[in-house]
Amino acid sequence: RSMILELPCNLIINLKRFTHGFMSFQKSRKTVLYPLFLKMDKYTIEECDKDDEERYTKYSNTTMKEQWKHKHIYELYGIVTHSGSMSGGHYISYVCYKYGKNRTWF
Structure with a gap:
């Protein structure tokens, strides 16, 4: 399983939308659905083995807890x-x- 060490400020995702065979390429016509918000914390090394309670104990006040909650969320x-x-x-x-x-x- 691949994990992300550190997430960037802006996330760009490029989907491979073609298949190839011997000497040929074919474009996929499948519809792709994507969310308006993408939560990425479960793909980071920093948080992969911790549960929510353990993560929240790092922060002593509500402001920091809120910052952590939104740290790994991208908006399309x-x-x-x-x-x-x-x-x-x-x-x-x-x-x-x-x-x-x-x-x-x-």
Whole structure:
């Protein structure tokens, strides 16, 4: 099992969306579902063997506990898709603009 030593401020995930055989490539047409929030703490070395109570005892006040809770959570704000085939097409980007509790995707 691979583990992450330290998470970056911004996380970029690139999905391999093709298969290849002998002298050929084929693009996958499967739909990919992804969450608006991605919690990554269970993939880090720092926290992999600890339970929640043990983690929380490191922090003496509520502010630090809240910071730990959100330390490993990423919020989706951009997507790049490809429309077309393996030999050509267009890349399309979508970006989320957040104001207050509202979100708009452009």
